[in-house]
Amino acid sequence: MTVQRDSMAAAPAQGRTAYAALVREDRVHRTLYTEQRIFDEEMVKVFGGRSWVYLAHESQLPEPNSFRSVRMGLRPVIVTRDRKGDLHAVFNRCSHRAATLCREESGTAKSFQCPYHGWTFRNTGELVGTPWPRGYGESFDKSEHGLHKVARVESYRGFIFGTLNESAPSVVDWLGPAAGWLDYWIDRAPGGEVIVRSAAHRMGYRGNWKLAYDNAGDGYHPAFSHRSLLEMASRMGDSKDMSYFGVSPDEGAMRTYMLGNGHSVIDQRPNYDGPGSFWANQRPQPGRERFEEKIRAEHGADADRLLDLTIGSQINLSIFPNLLVIGNQIQVIEPLGVDRTQLTWNATTVGGVPPEVNTMRMRTQEDFPAFGEPDDQANFEEVQRGLAAPEAEWILMNRGLDVAGWQQVGPDGVVSSAATDELHMRRYYAAWLDMMSEDTAR
Amino acid sequence: MSSRIPPEYADTSSWSYHVDEQFYAELARQSALLREDWPEAGVTEIVEAQSFLAREARLIDVGRFNDWLEQFTDDCLYWVPVTAGAGDPTVEVSHAFDDRRRLTDRVYWLRTGLAFSQIPASRTRRVIGNVETTVDPVTGERLVRSNVVVHEFRAGVTKTYPGWYGHVLRQTDDGWRIRLKQVNLLDSDQIHENLTLVF
Numbered sequence: 241m242t243v244q245r246d247s248m249a250a251a252p253a254q255g256r257t258a259y260a261a262l263v264r265e266d267r268v269h270r271t272l273y274t275e276q277r278i279f280d281e282e283m284v285k286v287f288g289g290r291s292w293v294y295l296a297h298e299s300q301l302p303e304p305n306s307f308r309s310v311r312m313g314l315r316p317v318i319v320t321r322d323r324k325g326d327l328h329a330v331f332n333r334c335s336h337r338a339a340t341l342c343r344e345e346s347g348t349a350k351s352f353q354c355p356y357h358g359w360t361f362r363n364t365g366e367l368v369g370t371p372w373p374r375g376y377g378e379s380f381d382k383s384e385h386g387l388h389k390v391a392r393v394e395s396y397r398g399f400i401f402g403t404l405n406e407s408a409p410s411v412v413d414w415l416g417p418a419a420g421w422l423d424y425w426i427d428r429a430p431g432g433e434v435i436v437r438s439a440a441h442r443m444g445y446r447g448n449w450k451l452a453y454d455n456a457g458d459g460y461h462p463a464f465s466h467r468s469l470l471e472m473a474s475r476m477g478d479s480k481d482m483s484y485f486g487v488s489p490d491e492g493a494m495r496t497y498m499l500g501n502g503h504s505v506i507d508q509r510p511n512y513d514g515p516g517s518f519w520a521n522q523r524p525q526p527g528r529e530r531f532e533e534k535i536r537a538e539h540g541a542d543a544d545r546l547l548d549l550t551i552g553s554q555i556n557l558s559i560f561p562n563l564l565v566i567g568n569q570i571q572v573i574e575p576l577g578v579d580r581t582q583l584t585w586n587a588t589t590v591g592g593v594p595p596e597v598n599t600m601r602m603r604t605q606e607d608f609p610a611f612g613e614p615d616d617q618a619n620f621e622e623v624q625r626g627l628a629a630p631e632a633e634w635i636l637m638n639r640g641l642d643v644a645g646w647q648q649v650g651p652d653g654v655v656s657s658a659a660t661d662e663l664h665m666r667r668y669y670a671a672w673l674d675m676m677s678e679d680t681a682r
Numbered sequence: 683m684s685s686r687i688p689p690e691y692a693d694t695s696s697w698s699y700h701v702d703e704q705f706y707a708e709l710a711r712q713s714a715l716l717r718e719d720w721p722e723a724g725v726t727e728i729v730e731a732q733s734f735l736a737r738e739a740r741l742i743d744v745g746r747f748n749d750w751l752e753q754f755t756d757d758c759l760y761w762v763p764v765t766a767g768a769g770d771p772t773v774e775v776s777h778a779f780d781d782r783r784r785l786t787d788r789v790y791w792l793r794t795g796l797a798f799s800q801i802p803a804s805r806t807r808r809v810i811g812n813v814e815t816t817v818d819p820v821t822g823e824r825l826v827r828s829n830v831v832v833h834e835f836r837a838g839v840t841k842t843y844p845g846w847y848g849h850v851l852r853q854t855d856d857g858w859r860i861r862l863k864q865v866n867l868l869d870s871d872q873i874h875e876n877l878t879l880v881f
């Protein structure tokens with residue numbers, strides 16, 4: 241690891257914002273979405289300095305010496321497997337004069353040679369060679385100039401997380417009850433085998449990254465924001481998937497659950513009843529009729545299970561700060577700037593099913609990115625425009641705050657509420673405030 | 683093709699029985715054919731292809747989406763791949779993989795007046811060039827490829843989408859109809875904002 245002989249990170253922060261004044265019980269201040277200074281601090285603390293951050297899925301690093309370029313906040317990072325297959329993450333930043341080493345998205349490499357002056361590093365970060373080494377004096381110690389390592393890298397059943405915080409809890413402890421929801425999502429796949437495909441919808445919007453996180457746990461918006469999709473779905477008569485958001489979503493069995501550390505989930509499954517019901521309620525995708533006929537003819541009693549596997553999980557699981565497990569996709573929030581964000585929708589196939597099941601899974605995973613998400617992101621952009629008015633200072637998150645009977649504590653201690661409660665925002669902002677109020681960057 | 687569709691599924695704007703293994707296999711064959719070297723075409727063929735593309739482009743650019751929809755065959759595909767080189771749609775997602783029903787959905791969706799990503803609507807204007815054409819030796823259909831730049835203005839922002847089209851056109855009693863339109867964006871696998879415009 242690079243020696244920080246003159247670390248500026250430990251210097252006292254100048255003019256620290258009193259964040260507690262900007263995050264209230266029922267509202268947050270607009271500057272959390274608009275100020276470069278706050279964004280810069282988030283990119284250090286929320287995205288890795290204090291907390292775990294989702295980096296990649298193990299299926300994207302399929303063999304020993306695989307690598308994948310990702311971002312941890314704004315830091316360019318390479319996630320690697322060493323020759324034994326163990327996971328590492330290093331900054332994609334040469335310890336000589338900072339050039340990125342790896343300019344490919346993914347591949348296999350035992351070592352990385354910097355294209356600038358040719359320093360070479362093992363895929364675990366150690367510096368192994370510098371061209372014409374006699375140009376360095378006796379004080380030069382190669383072991384001091386390895387790549388900056390992400391302090392801890394842990395995988396939970398294929399989901400790889402990293403943090404720069406040596407004293408962070410284990411990923412399992414940090415996930416808490418969210419791990420059980422992730423288990424449900426993973427175990428839908430036979431043998432738990434989920435494969436992230438190389439083709440992803442990389443959607444960008446001109447707005448702050450938190451707008452995506454606010455929205456992912458928001459059961460209030462679908463009936464309005466997704467009217468175009470609901471209307472399209474009723475083109476041929478009966479309306480389909482998500483139409484239950486249109487009746488009073490507060491009255492149904494669908495609920496939102498608070499999972500700690502800013503994590504939450506909306507469970508839409510109570511809107512369905514039994515095997516085959518996900519499939520029966522799906523908007524029709526290309527090839528649906530022939531596919532269903534074939535699966536029913538060839539798989540008899542198992543057909544409903546296979547048909548349902550082509551459809552999303554019916555949970556919206558948000559893992560703070562950057563992982564959204566929705567439908568059959570693994571979504572990653574990638575901040576690019578205070579008012580610019582990439583939302584990557586990684587499509588997945590599963591093992592242990594006939595190939596046509598995965599093909600239908602591709603068709604269903606094209607549906608929402610085409611006809612749902614763009615309407616959300618249009619609204620995110622319009623929020624960002626609205627935030628340009630400095631005198632209107634607050635964003636509300638008070639729905640459900642004082643409503644009798646909404647919030648309940650389950651036997652496991654997990655608090656749940658009606659799906660339209662903005663409790664998920666209040667909870668994740670509490671976690672955000674904790675991270676942002678720590679005094680040092682690491 | 684249509685002989686494989688049972689009569690109750692004949693209306694492909696409502697049913698999709700025909701998108702099966704054979705459909706995907708034929709798509710892979712034609713997608714590869716669209717990337718091969720072709721013999722030089724005659725002037726007449728090129729002019730015919732150019733004028734077909736220009737007319738289709740105009741229907742989109744002036745927002746006549748119902749008329750545009752009528753340019754497609756019953757067993758059509760409007761395909762905007764994510765993967766460079768088009769990839770394998772049986773295991774990869776696309777930006778658009780619209781059979782007749784999905785394409786009808788898309789036009790319907792655009793016209794609901796409720797799609798906030800299209801309020802205000804995209805204004806587009808496209809330029810098409812480098813037109814080449816040949817005949818599919820298996821089906822006799824007309825293959826056309828062309829370079830395209832789509833300019834879009836929406837919500838105060840002008841964007842540019844360069845790429846190339848691969849068209850498979852079938853001769854019908856009403857003239858040429860689009861059996862396949864493959865839209866290969868130059869940066870198809872990279873970040874895009876709001877891809878709800880029609881390519």
Ligand code: FES
Pocket residue numbers: 334335336337338339354355356357358359
């Ligand atoms: S910057 Fe990498 S070798 Fe000089």
Ligand SMILES: [Fe+2]
Pocket residue numbers: 455461462465466612613616
């Ligand atoms: Fe939404």
